[in-house]
Amino acid sequence: MAETVRPIHPLTTDEAWEFTASRASATTFFFDFDGVLSPVTDDPDASQPVPEVLGVLERLADAVARVAIVSARPVSFLRSRFSSLDNVDLHGLYGLEVWHDGQVVTEPAALDYVPAMAALADQARTELPADILVEYKRLSVAVHYRTAPDHGPTVERWAHEQAERLGLRTQRGRMVVELKPPVDQDKGMVITESVRNAGCAWYFGDDMSDIKAFDALRAREAVDPAFFGMAVAVANPETGAEVSSAADLTLESPDAVAAFLTEGLRRF
Ligand SMILES: [Mg+2]
Numbered sequence: 001m002a003e004t005v006r007p008i009h010p011l012t013t014d015e016a017w018e019f020t021a022s023r024a025s026a027t028t029f030f031f032d033f034d035g036v037l038s039p040v041t042d043d044p045d046a047s048q049p050v051p052e053v054l055g056v057l058e059r060l061a062d063a064v065a066r067v068a069i070v071s072a073r074p075v076s077f078l079r080s081r082f083s084s085l086d087n088v089d090l091h092g093l094y095g096l097e098v099w100h101d102g103q104v105v106t107e108p109a110a111l112d113y114v115p116a117m118a119a120l121a122d123q124a125r126t127e128l129p130a131d132i133l134v135e136y137k138r139l140s141v142a143v144h145y146r147t148a149p150d151h152g153p154t155v156e157r158w159a160h161e162q163a164e165r166l167g168l169r170t171q172r173g174r175m176v177v178e179l180k181p182p183v184d185q186d187k188g189m190v191i192t193e194s195v196r197n198a199g200c201a202w203y204f205g206d207d208m209s210d211i212k213a214f215d216a217l218r219a220r221e222a223v224d225p226a227f228f229g230m231a232v233a234v235a236n237p238e239t240g241a242e243v244s245s246a247a248d249l250t251l252e253s254p255d256a257v258a259a260f261l262t263e264g265l266r267r268f
Pocket residue numbers: 032033034035036205206207
């Protein structure tokens with residue numbers, strides 16, 4: 001096969017798909033979950049992928065080397081939404097968990113924090129206003145103020161106090177602040193590790209933590225001129241501008257992501 005020259009950013013969608021199809025066997029597609037494959041919901045437990053997503057990810061996994069979901073959700077949650085997809089890899093809790101060979105593998109350094117997180121979730125439910133939703137995720141605690149945006153500053157302040165007290169890290173997101181173990185792991189590190197031997201990778205994200213993944217694609221391009229990385233933002237009124245301005249391309253919604261992939265798959 002003739003070597004295709006890597007397109008230069010900014011580039012057209014056509015150029016990106018053409019290049020990707022030319023090296024499909026060396027390509028990985030990464031997706032965030034919330035806001036990318038699923039609309040963001042008031043109740044995080046109610047989120048479901050848009051209907052077309054399961055079929056399109058299955059076809060994509062047949063067409064390229066690898067498809068992976070990289071989310072702040074636990075692997076157990078992602079499994080509950082994608083149990084029919086055998087060939088899609090799952091990275092949960094920003095990469096602290098990974099689904100591998102039929103089981104959840106947890107970053108050992110994070111396991112020490114399991115008891116502290118359970119206690120912290122109870123404390124959040126006691127101390128924060130009743131309309132704040134506390135999501136306990138075993139290795140982290142996410143505090144959502146989507147249904148009570150006025151409490152945002154209170155929640156942020158509380159989270160920073162607890163982070164300082166317990167030696168945790170915070171990650172801000174769309175109407176949420178999350179307390180995580182002080183373990184060096186984020187979406188950028190997952191992508192850096194995962195694309196080490198890839199020739200091409202796409203990442204679809206909508207939130208602040210996804211910008212680190214975009215940066216990892218750029219960093220890989222900088223050290224390997226043959227590597228092509230495509231950063232795709234999914235628009236939203238909360239973090240849209242900041243994430244979009246870091247991306248090569250912006251899509252309007254999770255439904256638009258499914259339609260975009262369906263169209264792109266015609267090239268393979
Ligand atoms: Mg998201």
